[in-house]
Amino acid sequence: MGQRPTAPIPYAAYLRVYEPLAAFPEPERSHWVRYAKRDRAPTAQEELHRALADLLPVPPVVVPVRESADAFVAEVDGVTCVCPWRTRLRGWQALAALTSAASGSGGLTAGGQVVPDLDMPRPVLDAALPPVVRRQAVADYEEWRERNPDARPWIRTALWHVPVRWFVLFADAEREFAKPDSGEESDQQSVLRYRTPMVQARRRVARGLKVLREELEEGPLVDGLIDVGRWLEEFHPRSLVELDYGGLAHVIPEEQLAEDHSAADAAEGIAALRDGDGERAGEVYERLTDRWRAVRELQFAN
Numbered sequence: 001m002g003q004r005p006t007a008p009i010p011y012a013a014y015l016r017v018y019e020p021l022a023a024f025p026e027p028e029r030s031h032w033v034r035y036a037k038r039d040r041a042p043t044a045q046e047e048l049h050r051a052l053a054d055l056l057p058v059p060p061v062v063v064p065v066r067e068s069a070d071a072f073v074a075e076v077d078g079v080t081c082v083c084p085w086r087t088r089l090r091g092w093q094a095l096a097a098l099t100s101a102a103s104g105s106g107g108l109t110a111g112g113q114v115v116p117d118l119d120m121p122r123p124v125l126d127a128a129l130p131p132v133v134r135r136q137a138v139a140d141y142e143e144w145r146e147r148n149p150d151a152r153p154w155i156r157t158a159l160w161h162v163p164v165r166w167f168v169l170f171a172d173a174e175r176e177f178a179k180p181d182s183g184e185e186s187d188q189q190s191v192l193r194y195r196t197p198m199v200q201a202r203r204r205v206a207r208g209l210k211v212l213r214e215e216l217e218e219g220p221l222v223d224g225l226i227d228v229g230r231w232l233e234e235f236h237p238r239s240l241v242e243l244d245y246g247g248l249a250h251v252i253p254e255e256q257l258a259e260d261h262s263a264a265d266a267a268e269g270i271a272a273l274r275d276g277d278g279e280r281a282g283e284v285y286e287r288l289t290d291r292w293r294a295v296r297e298l299q300f301a302n
Helices: 028-036 044-053 087-103 122-128 131-147 198-215 220-232 254-259 262-274 278-300
Strands: 012-020 071-076 079-084 155-159 175-178 191-197 240-244
Touching: 012 071, 028 071, 028 079, 071 240, 087 131, 087 155, 191 198, 198 220, 198 240, 198 262, 262 278
Parallel strands: none
Antiparallel strands: 012 079, 012 155, 012 240, 071 079, 175 191, 191 240
């Protein structure tokens, strides 16, 4: 496994699905059964460090040559669930997102990766990731998709923010905030996450969409929530859904994390719309967007 990384990477947050072992076909199920018995599974920070290390060679390794055999593991009511990394698949999708951002189109890719507000002109992208490398990655992906038409990632990633639509899946009571104890190792950091059963996440998406469609015009929030809902339908109904602030918990001041109740704000905004109180809904939405705009601006800080 190697040494654990000591320098936290602060810019990524995650939406993950943990599926019960019974959801996986053989021989993959047996692999995850053995994997879940390990003393320690790698962390999200280790996953990021490995991915960034692949970008150091010349030419860079944009997408791993082989799919990752690692996963995150969780116990749900005594049932072991795993969230496969699928680093190669997510690498292909992230490359598509990055190319889309450089082209100025933005938005969501088919894989649900969130394109940040990147100021990356095409010449900069070409210098960092040469066109010949990107073309080969695209060709490899198209060939792989022909053999795996139903593949989907268990993890979605957002850079320098948490999308508002993700908070719709959770309740404030499911919020888990933990600070590192004094005297812990230097690589420890605060943790802020939400976890909910799949059935609850799907129910909240359906209820939220009903209100938004009745009260708002079609737009990015509605489209994004539809996309998340379709993604959730791909998984076992006894799965666990997790929103993890990830490295953002390292860069956001601890006192701000402690006061961050964005899922409660999202629920309040939808409730206000349902009650016909557009003014209160607008105030809540402005509070949410202001909070996350301030976080996104940290990417430009020294």
